[in-house]
Amino acid sequence: MHILILGATGRVGRRILEKALADGHEVTALVRSLDKLTEIHSEALHRLQGDARNREDLYTALNGAELVISCLGTDGGTVLTEFTPLLIEAMKTHGVSRIVSVGTAGILQSREHPGLLRYEAPDSRRSRARAAEEHRKAWEQLAASGLSWTVVCPTYLPDGEPQGQYRAERDYLPEGGMSISVGDTAAFTYRVALEGEYVGCRVGIAY
Template sequence: MRITVFGATRGTGRRFVRLALERGHEVEVVARRPEAVTDRHPNLTVRRGDVLAPETVGVEGADAVVYVVGPSGRGPTNLYSEGGRNVMDAMARQGVRRIVAVTNALGDQPSDTMPQRLLKRLVRRVFLEAACRDARLLEREIRTRDLDWTVVQPPRLTNGPARGAYRTAVGDGVRGGVLISREDLAGYLLKALEDSGTVHSVISVAY
């Protein structure tokens, strides 16, 4: 599979690229700073592009897109909503249907325990209100698109090693799940990408 990845210069995106290459996929990274991609592999290509500059966003030749772009600070952001919209517009123009997009698990879910609900409200109010709001905009937008989409909602991410064991929930939160490592999230993204059963689903993943 040829996968175009946005958000591959740090965190989960970087780990996803390495894992996809290990599994034999061809990967194209589109990055605002291509020099930040330090990995080298015969099946890896890197080109300059900015999700907020639609004229630089291209996915031609891809079988699938992985969108792992998100804010790194607390301030206002449109990386989920506008960035995701620009990528999906490019997919529509260039005939690419499959996308896995990562948002966050900060929205309230039916199965949230009271501690989870209180923790999310605190995090949203103090730290990530803008990121939560913008992520929900992307989720609403992606549902309107004629694409084979999957949305993955992780909780707080850690730099721990992959455990290979985690829980998922479709259309709901993972009950009591508040953590997952970036390594395991990257592994799940690849699994979801290859699984047609995840199409048109919003999936939470956590320990």
């Protein structure tokens, strides 16, 4: 399969990239700096320098792709809400229907406060609200796109190798979940993307 990975040099994206190449997939990585991929030696990796917020770069990156995995973060600004409509447009033009993105547990439903998202709840940390709002807008854009989408929503994300023992739940964070490693988040996101699980929903993951 030919996979386009956005955010391939980040903590989660890098692990997905390495796993996809190890499994024999063809991968295009759209990155701002090619220097961050110089140590990866694979003929199956197509390195493309560009910006996900640039329409032409996205159209080029999607050429031949069958699946999109996005691990882009907010970058402290409006990256997600700028690039998501462009990505949706480019995917439809290229006939690519499946996208899995990594979001945040803040945009899952609150158990304690029905009708609110976790980041909207009175006891949530205000310092994270801006990033969560950006993730929310991107999720809503995907939900209205008609694409086959999934948003993976990890909670606290420390570095660490995959343990393989975690819980996943549609639209909610598994009860009592406090953390999920980068390794398990990458493994779960990759599996969901390839196997077509959790289509049309957010999915919370935690130990």
